[in-house]
Amino acid sequence: MPYFRITLLRSAIGLPAKRTGVLQALGLRKRMATVYHPVSQDVAGQIMKVKELVDVAEVEYPLTKGEMKKMRTPDPGYYVERRAGDVRAELEGR
């Protein structure tokens, strides 16, 4: 089931209150917020109302908040080695 990935690029500050209402209905509360909605005529109509403010892409499945955070988190540059005891216990367990 395809989804629209909608990201708010530009704020609706200073625009008619109806635009803010559409953004609220889409679940976009601040800039750079991303929401996923199933592809439907209703959502398409909402996007058309705020097309100057948002970025839209069609994706196969929605990502959770955690997954999106993981994608934008850079590699920390280190990794934690496991304790030798844990490793041995694992080997003996086999």
Add this chain to the structure above:
Amino acid sequence: MFGPFKLTSPLSGGLLWKIPWRLSRPQKLRHRQRLQHVDAVVATVDRALAKQFLSTKGLERWKAEMPTEGEMLPKDKYTIFDRKAKKYRKGIHSTFCWSSFIGGRGGGLAGWLQERGREDIGRDGLV
């Protein structure tokens, strides 16, 4: 006549517009990019709906009536109708929130004000 209180044209006179009458080259470039972005959004929505054999009235109307960025004339891109301006055109950047409303295509607040002959209100931010 030096320092923070030096006599300049804006300080010595009353009303002096400091907004240039035309857009600069980078402003025009960014404006075109915004127009292209709107085209891309509409195309994405259209493509996604077409896969499910769907469409909406607003989308069909947009496709039938609205030119894409490439099809627009420079006159429509960078200027907008004004009944008080010389030759009835003024720079698009003199409309309120012009970069959020892509007003050259007759939509948004610029078009709304134009319909009512109140394009001067938007410029002062009184909307």
